[in-house]
Amino acid sequence: MDIHLLERLKDIVRSAGTTVRSAQDAAMGIREKSSHVDLVTLYDPMVQEFLRSRLMTLLPEAGFLGEEDATHDIAGRRQLFIVDPIDGTMNFIRGLHHSSISVALAVDGVVTHAVVYNPYYDEMFSAQRGKGAWLNGQRLHVTQHAVHDSLVLFGSAIYYRDTIPETLRFVEALLPNCLDFRRGGSAALDCCYVAAGRADLFFECRLCPWDYAAGGLIVTEAGGIATQLDGSPLALTQRGSVAMGNAVNHPELLAIARRIREGGDA
Known part of the structure; x- marks a missing residue:
């Protein structure tokens, strides 16, 4: 494979x-997908088709697995692009400037290359398996904070309303025992912020692979751990949960998840 890939x-x-950053009418042409909170703009498919x-x-x-595809022809493909053209569409619509483009390349079911880009701040997070993770040429490293000293990022899995009770149980368990919480609205950037040490822990109860495939490699190449909330590997072609942190707080989060899912006190 091309060493300059x-x-x-x-x-x-x-x-x-450039298309995302220069959009002046992001709120125009909005339509609903699965629900009134799951929105797509004219720019999402435009950016995806360019990619x-x-x-x-x-x-x-x-193969190509993109958020804006109704069907995915990926069977039998050794190489697979996993793409979110605008991760954080609601932020994009509202002009919050906290959205990203996420591209991962998987080979034989393993992500080998990853790029997450926030065009508003020209922040390019990237990683190659075995070569480290980087932000605009600077090497990234996760922190080594325990949950008690962690700034926790989370997603509310708002498209999947059945996950709300479980999400709230995580918040109830973690909020009194961590530094604080942040809800940014772009899972791909949340992953990258953990990799960069801007935050220490990220979780979400259900996401699609284009939300975390690139971010997962960036976290692991920064010395972190990226799994599902039950400790199993991240799913690359179907929905799954996400738990990303370091060697100290990641096991603590999985222990909390186990107690929550077993119905005990978190």
């Missing part, structure tokens, strides 16, 4: 970011 992926994603065109030129034999 990661740089080529970054160039493609940065070009796509598809450029990425498939780069690796024509690869």
